[in-house]
Amino acid sequence: MKRLVIIVLAGVLLVVLLAFSMTYQVRFTEAAVLTTFGKASDDSLKLDPGLKFKWPSPIQSVTKYDTRLRVVQTRAQTQQTSDNRQIIVEAACFWRVKDPLRFFERFSVAGDRSADHFRKAQEIIESNLRSAIGATSKFAMSDLFNAAGATKLPDLEKAILSGLVIREATAGGEKTVSLADYGIEAVDVGVTRVMLPEETTKAVFERMGASRDRLAAEIEAKGQAVAQAIRDTAENEARMIRAFADSRAQEIRKQGDREAATYLGQMNSNPELAVFLRRMEFLRDATAKRMTFVFPTSMPGFDLVKPDSLNGLKKGQIPAMPNLDRALSQQPAKQTEGGQ
Numbered sequence: 001m002k003r004l005v006i007i008v009l010a011g012v013l014l015v016v017l018l019a020f021s022m023t024y025q026v027r028f029t030e031a032a033v034l035t036t037f038g039k040a041s042d043d044s045l046k047l048d049p050g051l052k053f054k055w056p057s058p059i060q061s062v063t064k065y066d067t068r069l070r071v072v073q074t075r076a077q078t079q080q081t082s083d084n085r086q087i088i089v090e091a092a093c094f095w096r097v098k099d100p101l102r103f104f105e106r107f108s109v110a111g112d113r114s115a116d117h118f119r120k121a122q123e124i125i126e127s128n129l130r131s132a133i134g135a136t137s138k139f140a141m142s143d144l145f146n147a148a149g150a151t152k153l154p155d156l157e158k159a160i161l162s163g164l165v166i167r168e169a170t171a172g173g174e175k176t177v178s179l180a181d182y183g184i185e186a187v188d189v190g191v192t193r194v195m196l197p198e199e200t201t202k203a204v205f206e207r208m209g210a211s212r213d214r215l216a217a218e219i220e221a222k223g224q225a226v227a228q229a230i231r232d233t234a235e236n237e238a239r240m241i242r243a244f245a246d247s248r249a250q251e252i253r254k255q256g257d258r259e260a261a262t263y264l265g266q267m268n269s270n271p272e273l274a275v276f277l278r279r280m281e282f283l284r285d286a287t288a289k290r291m292t293f294v295f296p297t298s299m300p301g302f303d304l305v306k307p308d309s310l311n312g313l314k315k316g317q318i319p320a321m322p323n324l325d326r327a328l329s330q331q332p333a334k335q336t337e338g339g340q
Contacts (some may be wrong), residue, residue, distance in 0.1 A: 021056035024064075031100040032064045045101045063104055063114050065097045069187060070118070072125045078197065079136040081144070089136055090193040091160060093129050095179075095186050103183030121184060124166060129189070132163035144194065153191055161189040 026032045032046040034054055038061070046052060046062075054060040073092040080086055097103050103117065110120035135156060143152040164186045166177045179186050267274035283305075297306050 023051055023053055024062045025051050026064065029066060029068055030064045031067050031097065032062050033100055033104040034060060034062055035104075036060050040101060040104055042101070047100075063108075063112075063117075065100045065103065065114050065117070067097050067100070069094050069096050070122070071095075072122050072129060073192065074126060074130050074133065076193070076195070077130060077133055079133060081139055081141045082137060083140040083142070085141040086197050087136070087141070087144075088193075088195040088197060089133055089191060091129060091133055091157075092190050092192050093125055093161075093164065093186055094188045094190075095125060095184055097183060098180065098185035099183035101183070102181070106182045121182070124182070125164070125179070125184070125186075128164050128166060129160070132160045132189075135159035135163055153194075157189050157191055160191075161186060164189070 024032065026046055026049050028049040030049070032052075033040055034044045034046055034052075036044075036055075036059065054062060071092055071094055074090060076088045076090050078086055079089050103121070107117035107120050110116045138159065139152055139156055144156065145151065164179060166179060166182060167174050168177050297303050
């Protein structure tokens with residue numbers, strides 16, 4: 001019984017090993033090349049996904065390639081533009097295996113694994129991409145960097161893409177071969193970075209600083225000119241306002257003098273009455289509030305508050321004013337019309 005179990009297990013293991021060595025699977029993202037004794041023919045290409053059969057190795061072997069996009073990016077390179085400017089350019093190429101059979105025929109010498117084939121293809125594409133970036137010399141700096149936004153970077157990328165060819169050494173020298181001859185399709189090329197060398201960057205920053213200082217000086221000069229114009233306008237308007245105010249004040253003073261001349265004439269015709277009215281006005285203003293004042297009645301303007309100040313005063317007669325000489329600068333007293 002034990003021997004039977006061993007035989008069964010050995011048979012199962014043999015079947016598994018035969019199935020593993022005689023079958024292979026192709027995914028929908030892959031393409032396979034089936035070789036017989038290391039040779040590939042037109043029937044060797046397997047593109048349909050699924051489980052497939054083959055003879056065990058070393059009779060037949062399978063090499064599978066991932067047909068999805070791959071990226072190759074170059075290191076920074078210094079390039080010269082058509083106007084003799086130095087710039088640093090980095091670019092990337094997006095590629096894939098277009099013809100797996102031809103790809104196998106070209107790169108099978110690099111090794112038995114597909115990873116070896118991809119590594120060799122990537123080295124060739126990277127080398128040719130560095131050479132194709134030389135198309136930068138066909139463009140000026142102003143073409144690649146334009147403040148208006150009309151840049152020619154897409155044209156540069158197309159020029160690099162069209163320049164991706166493989167140069168093969170021959171007995172007669174060198175010949176140019178397209179990537180398609182190697183089963184490779186270059187889908188697109190993109191310029192990933194454009195920089196200026198350190199010396200150029202410093203010079204650009206210095207020019208930018210000088211331009212900024214010049215612009216600031218121009219703006220400051222314009223500001224000072226505008227400020228001076230505003231000050232001049234304000235001063236002119238102030239002079240006009242002052243002149244108008246002085247003229248108007250003189251007119252008001254003249255009008256006041258004309259209107260006051262009538263009252264001055266009336267006051268001069270009877271100065272005693274004018275002084276009397278001012279004294280009464282003074283008393284009215286001084287006693288308008290509830291206040292107590294203590295003044296001697298000998299002071300000018302307060303002699304009318306004497307109890308006997310109006311005694312013996314006749315109708316139409318102005319009260320006697322003892323201090324009138326001092327108030328009227330030593331002028332003799334006059335009587336009003338109808339008085340004594």
